[in-house]
Amino acid sequence: MRIQELLGVDLPIIQAPMAGVQNSKLALAVSSVGALGSIPCAMLSHDALRAELSHIQSQTQAPINVNFFSHQPAEFNVERDAIWRKTLAPYFREYSIDSSIDSKALPEGPSRQPFSDTVADILEEFRPQVVSFHFGLPEKALLARVKAWGATVLSTATTLEEALWLEANGVDGIIAQGLEAGGHRGMFLSQELGLQVSTYSLLQQILARVSLPVIATGGISDAKDVSAALSLGAAAVQVGTAYLLCDETNTSTLHRQAIKSNRSHKTVITNLFSGKPARGIVNRVIQELGPISELVPEFPHAATAITAIRQAAEAQGSSDFSPLWCGQNTIGCKEISAAELTLELARGVEV
Template identity: 40%
Template sequence: MAVRTALTERLGLELPIVQAPMAGVATPALAAAVSNAGGLGSLGSATLDAEALAGQIAEAGSLTQRPFNVNFFCHERPQDDQARTAAFRARLAGYYAEENLAAVPDPGESYLPFDEARLAVVLEARPAVVSFHFGLPRAEWLATIREAGCLTLATATTVEEARALEAAGIEVIVAQGWEAGGHRGTFRTPFERAQVGTLALVPQVVDAVACPVVAAGGIGDGRGIAAVLTLGAAAAQLGTSFVAAAESAAPALYRAALAGAGEADTRVTRLFTGRPARALVARYVAEMTPHETEVPDYPLPGPMVRPLTEAGLKRGVPDFHPLWSGQAARLARAEPAAAIVARLGRETEAALHRR
């Protein structure tokens, strides 16, 4: 494929394709396979402590000599609203009884914000790309990462957020459309005003900032990649397509749910982590959506829901699993990551030549 962009040139990529980080699903093997195939693989590191983070970066580095991305969440530590926690605990109690589980555990922080310990790992490992979700870390940390030679990316869901990221020194903006699976990256704009579709968001962000823009959200094949390249994006980021990859950590029930999903089978929900995220609608999401106002702040609900997720895994049912997915789930194919990247490249070239 002959399409060259500012991002492919900067990183030496063969294809303008970025695998979304997807904490808990992306593995070092997946990231390395995507990078080896000519795209940019990514590690989702928001659930890892410093030791585990160093291990994953080292493992990915042992599997590829090409650039890969290491992604972090940036969020304020939450305050536990005891009344809301009690209400949420009461809602979960019936499910716990049904699954023969002990009492609902206390809330906790299953997703970790970027901190000094993770900064130290980054500065030691110096991955080619470091990216952030939910805003940015401290300005001095960001400057140190850039000085170490790492290319910095961050997510925006509005033009306002994109401008703020560029002003703070971020070198590449990931414009996340409303169609995207997983956590919404909104950090500055009120959530209700940050529900802009990918094809509307990308050209407006491209016009608003001077740095390269990566398009994310609802892109599931080469036609989508060609579309966002035409709109001015320097690359496309795909997540749901790589959940189906052979190298992902997605369990069988997740893969089966994805294989049977259509474009209308997802919903943005706070029920798993306390923060809006798009997932396939299984039993828990369907039944608990009317009670979302009782969910504790991000990321406190995670440990409260996890025993239900694990119980469902043991029974082989997706009822309580966070089935993160974008609206293009129907386009995902169960293939090795290298085959997915190669197919996407062929489809993109064909779509661009049809114009």
């Protein structure tokens, strides 16, 4: 079966779910021209999730991919949080934030909750045709609920071992996330960054060992990249960074400025903003603390303290403490409609 038939779309293109910079508006625009739009759901409240799904259902009959995290939540560690706040203390002082305040008293911002029975209850009302996961898969009973209503299940692999695990545990398609990809790495069997490889290397490793459709993602930014991935055997591609400047995104002004500048030529994988490795544009806090720190609390508890500094800096027009998620290849980023960009990406693709 071709991937288009599996996903219910015309084009072998998936818009990557990108929390913080999009809502259903982007997904609907992408789906309107026959590709698969996606919405990131892990940071939505239950009410917000139901509202987004209701809106989508009222606007289209086309499939939309709903994406969730499936990590194991870490317990809040008071000692580690105190160490992290001590590390950030100079920045707290710079922005006149009381660093002695308990982190639980700081604004938490959006949560990052793993897929749950409550979320499955909401989804079952709408029965989305495609459900994808990041950081592995939910427990077997939850996954069985999703598959019971006929949903196609996708999940991200960043290594061959993860791909084999996903195939053995019931996914219908594997998203091969190469090292070039922006945003959070989907790593779940190991947090060893040395195991991460480029998109095309990973794609070929996985294709040689699994029988499921494999979707390439990471560094795919224009029609030539799409064609190259498909020619290597990818069933489809997933594109994120190229959409960041589109009319339908919520990408902030500061984030847009960074993407359009020469700063976007230098991206690194960092754990400073959430506790998990993610690729973004280098800024002041990454330069001064280093991209990877052993002092950072586990995901998602790192976010609370640094978010307080981020908000203060952004209020002064600075992205020094902002997570400027971005992949290594920004050549395809354009300030046009997402529908137009999708059709450009699909140029030359056999339908």
